[in-house]
Amino acid sequence: MAKIQKSKIFEVYEAEEEKRKLLYTINLTPEVKVYDEILTKQDNIEYRRWDPYSSKLAALILKGCPNIGFRKNDIVLYLGSASGTTVSHVSDIVGKEGFVFAVDIAPRVMRDLVFVCEERKNIAPILADANRPESFADRACEVDIIYQDIAQKNQVEIFLKNIKLFLKNNGYALLAVKARSIDVTKNPKDIFKEVKKVLEKSLTIIDFRPLEPFQKDHCMFVCKK
Numbered sequence: 001m002a003k004i005q006k007s008k009i010f011e012v013y014e015a016e017e018e019k020r021k022l023l024y025t026i027n028l029t030p031e032v033k034v035y036d037e038i039l040t041k042q043d044n045i046e047y048r049r050w051d052p053y054s055s056k057l058a059a060l061i062l063k064g065c066p067n068i069g070f071r072k073n074d075i076v077l078y079l080g081s082a083s084g085t086t087v088s089h090v091s092d093i094v095g096k097e098g099f100v101f102a103v104d105i106a107p108r109v110m111r112d113l114v115f116v117c118e119e120r121k122n123i124a125p126i127l128a129d130a131n132r133p134e135s136f137a138d139r140a141c142e143v144d145i146i147y148q149d150i151a152q153k154n155q156v157e158i159f160l161k162n163i164k165l166f167l168k169n170n171g172y173a174l175l176a177v178k179a180r181s182i183d184v185t186k187n188p189k190d191i192f193k194e195v196k197k198v199l200e201k202s203l204t205i206i207d208f209r210p211l212e213p214f215q216k217d218h219c220m221f222v223c224k225k
Contacts, residue, residue, distance in 0.1 A: 004042050009061055010071050011093040013047060023050040023058050025092035029119045034088040048092065052214040055086040056149055056176045059214035060222075065207050069145050069172030069222060073097040077143045077166050079130040079158070080104060080150035083112035084123075090147070091120045098122055101140040105129050131158050133165045142166060146173040151181040156198050163203070163225060171225050173203065179217045188217045199223060 002015040004024055013024040024040070024047035033039065038049040052059040060068060074094045081087045081102035090100055103126045104110055113125045128136040130150055143166050148159050159175050167173055177195055179188035199205055199221060207222035
């Protein structure tokens, strides 16, 4: 087993194995898995392997992004939490003093997320429509960082609405763009350019990465308010 060591990303760890880089976070809830991730113990610390094919945030890191914005103790608004795969790694990163508001509109995945939250006390599941941020404003607060992974045609509009309502000045905002959800007839590269133009009007884009080969027709924007 290759030695796991700190990466350049805060609270994210890495190891080299057979010429490929593996990512890890320190397990906030030792011996408890969230999905089928591999748990590895080294020097009495338990690490969870972070799969870039299951998590766009992990894919972003492996594509070379030097700053994903997340820090220990951050308050996070996560839009499109699904059943909690990436949310759980964000929970590891921000730690016990940080907090994650995890929003999803689908009751089925929210049930899965509730089970995750039983072990992880720094996540609050919110069953709500991210397209109507005012509908859950009483259940969240101002945050240090917004992360959005929502496959809807108006995903950019949703992102900007939530930034306006919840994100602190100088806060970070990450947008995972699924090109095929915006327009299946257009070249994904053209859609990414259009999204960039819209975001630049109100945010500073500090990083942009296509996520292939991990995620087809996806990219990630890292922005600052």
